[in-house]
Amino acid sequence: MGSHYPLSVILSGILVRPFVLLTTLTLSPGFAAAASNDNLTVYRDIPYDHVAGVDPNQLSLDIYTPKTGTAAGCDLKPVVVMIHGGAWQIGDKANPEIGPRKAAVFVSNDFVYVAINYRLSPAVQYATQAGDVAKALAWVADNIAHYSGDPERIYVMGHSAGAHLGALVAAEERYLKRQGNSLKMIKGVVLLDTGAYDVPWVMQHIANRGRDMFTPAFGNDPKVWADASPINHISAGKGIPPMLVLYANRPRSAEVSRRFAQGLKRAGVPAAAVEVQGKDHKAMNVDVDNPDDPETRIILDFLRGKSLHMML
Secondary structure, eight states: OOTTOSEEEEETTEEEOOOOOOOOOOOOOOOOSSEEOSSEEEEEEEESOOOTTSOGGGGEEEEEEEGGGGSTTOOOEEEEEEEOOSTTTSOOTTSTTTTHHHHHHHHHTTOEEEEEOOOOTTTSOHHHHHHHHHHHHHHHHHHGGGGTEEEEEEEEEEETHHHHHHHHHHHOTHHHHTTTOOGGGEEEEEEESOSTTSHHHHHHHSOHHHHHHHHHHHTTOHHHHHHTOGGGGOOTTSOOOOEEEEEOSOHHHHHHHHHHHHHHHHTTOOEEEEEETTOOHHHHHHGGGOTTSHHHHHHHHHHTTOOHHHHO
């Protein structure tokens, strides 16, 4: 791949240089509620579920809205739901690079932004975490209109472990089905640099030290690894939403990200695997806080409904 491209894209196995539409950022004036600054209103620590003995923070979410968007009669805005990473074991919605900084970018582009928490390993494993994500999405679908968000335009975004959970919930229908929803409730998915689309493959290709990061969430049973793998739940006709699969220039991440996107395309799901050059795993998350970064611009184009083939 040409290293001079800031983004390299695989569409049906062909490398193309994307054209990324530059966006103009505008800030909305004037409304206040729970907490606010000049540009947005924040509703913090809203519970989406309650489980006895569990820290309520782990089952809560924060909502960021444009100030003008909270007024009665305002048009409903598309919603971005962010799932934090942290090796399934750490992380929080309130971290600046997950909550406030990303919210500033998306809210200024006329989205409602939601950052969610979920229970962490080793107390629970991936299936419980995916169930928490599905419950949070169900809460958003049922309630986000009260915060100027459009329940018909819910997008999911996740980084690292959060990308794995987002991909799993968007590909394996059982999690949303338990909440009375279908995969069609998700309009699209943005996945930021995870290698966990295929957990057995990861377990075969990492050293024992690396396995220590995965076993709290996935255990040691290969059958469980297979069930935890979004790539194994791809099939045509399920209503899997379009996916933008972004990855850093890391060999293992690149290989499994491409295979995942190619599997989606074979099943008729609009998908693209995009290598964001010059970034490491951390930067793939942090740099989305910059509205002028090429990675951010391509995400915004996708969220605005631009066709992947037209956008890239």
